[in-house]
Amino acid sequence: MATPAATYDLGKLHGGLRLDAHKSESTGLPIQTPPLPRQLILPIDQHVGDPAEPLVGIGERVLKGQLLAESSGTLGAPVHASSSGKVVAIELWPVAGRHGEPAPCIVIECDGDDRAVESWEEPIPVSELPADTVLRKILQGGIVGLGGAVYPTAQKLMQAVSCDLDYLILNGAECEPYISCDDTLMRHRPSEVISGAAVMLHALELGRCLIAIEEDKPEACEALTEALGRVGDPRIEVVQVPAIYPEGGERQLITVLTGEEVPANGFPADIGYLVHNVGTAAAVSRAVIDGETLHKRVVTVTGRGVAQPGNLEVRFGTPIADVVAACGGYTEHARHLLVGGAMMGYSLSTDEVPIVKATNCLVAGAPEDVAPRGPARACIRCGECARVCPAQLLPQQLMWHARADDLEKAEAAHLFDCIECGCCDLVCPSHIPLTRYFRYAKAGIWAQTRDRVRAERAKRRFDHREARLEQARAAKRRRLAEKSRALNADAQDDATKQAVIDEIMQRVKDKKKTQAGEDEA
Secondary structure, eight states, X not given: OOEEXXXXXXXXXXXOEEOOOOOGGGSSSOOBOOOOOSEEEEESOOSSSSOEEEOOOTTOXXXXXXXXXXXXXXXXXXXXXXXXXXXXXXXXXXXXXXXXXXXEEEEEEEOSOOOBOOOOOOOOOGGGSOHHHHHHHHHXXXXXXXXXXXXXXXHHHHHHHTSOOOEEEEEEOOXXXXXXXXXXXXXXXXXXXXXXXXXHHHHHTOOOEEEEEETTOHHHHHHHHXXXXXXXXXXXXXXXXXXXXXXXXXXXXXXXXXXXXXXXXXXXXXXXEEEEEHHHHHHHHHHHHSOOOSOEEEEEEEXXXXXSOEEEEEETXXXXXXXXXXXXXXXXXXXXXXXXXXXXXXXXXXXXSBOOTTOOEEEEEOGGGSOOOOOOOOOOOOOHHHHHOTTOOOHHHHHHHHHTTOHHHHHHTTGGGOOOOOHXXXXXXXXXXXXXXXXXXXXXHHHHHHHHHHHHHHHHHHHHHHHHHHHHHHXXXXXXXXXXXXXXXXXXXXXXXXXXXXXXXXXXXXXXXXXXXXXXX
8 A cells, every 4th residue: 555755754865755665574584596597588788788609609618607698899898697507598588678679699508517707816815905906806707786777887887976075875775665775685695794884995095985774774774774884884884764665766765865866967976975785785896806797686575476575595597487486486466577667667578588687576476466556547636746756856747748749858857867656657546557657768868869969970981981982982083184184295295295396307318308409509
């Protein structure tokens, strides 16, 4: 049952909802390790940025942690093998995503040995490493944001180095229902989170970090506080924040912690803050301190459709079917399979898709867990959607622009400030699928942008081709002109030679006539 949150009682967060958490079902046990799968399906693109390219071929044997694919652009993250085995295919495979389109994947047949690449680097204390070396290790480790954004972590840190930062913020405000992977990580591996925070502070040359945890996670808060007490790092502080959805949004969390708002079309670093997920921090710790590439993560598996809900540390590329089997399989209640939480997650039509860096939660839901929406009716302008919108937008106005395909006005109304949290959907008495309209409008704008980029690229190619052809034509004209000049010069030379010959012959004739005249005389 969703309860609108009071606007002023919960810090300075605008709107939001109090939701049933559904987290206790999956947090009762420590982090579990599922069996090694028979096959790993690894998408070569698991990050925001430039696409990666495979570095291995079919038939090649690989080791755990070996580099499989790498981006040649300025924004990207490498992909590593999750176990040892043989590459049996590089092909399109269904992957988790809203559009359900297949993506290029490297398929590895596991050999069961789980042999890892040997590291030849001597362990060096992080405090003795130059900041650029730390960033290089993070980049080579394939670390991306594990909160769902999958933005390459090294590049995010590099971009922030040049900014005037006040705080590093680690986001442990796991507010969406059903998802508990961060909560479980903080409960059972708090030292990794603290260590990752220290590594990033060192890389940023920054002196302050806040770890934000919602107040309904006392076990995680206690575990982190105890771990921090053992380390005794005064730069790091654990802060409890109100339990409200979608407080885990980057901009919303900054507002709650600091009272400041990230400007539209701006970034947190613009006002002095850099936000990373607690899972990302743990991955950074393992990459820099232990030399471990990012090839696995903690995933929540929950819902009444799974026999034994829990949190598992799953290798990337593991089919979802194998993960559910490790949790006792499906129950008779299983009807819906979601990736992500109940609010921002999306449904799957098959459980053969692999776990990837962005996969934080799997929900096997019963029919009654996904309540059917009533038929959409006309907007009654009640204003409920605007009241709960954490981005302080006017959802009904955005909806009108989206329905009219007036994408320019939708963008001008700050469409891209929408985080697609679904709060407006939940409170709309007319059952209007507002978030669906917003996603549709964003997709339309992205399509227009891609078309514009393609058109500009095609125009540049056409202009370059015309310039090359004109250069070739000019060069041909120059060659013809030079040849013509040469021919004219040769003709002139011949004419000059003939004139000289004629003159000589004439002189000879004149001389002969003169001599003949003299002889007659």
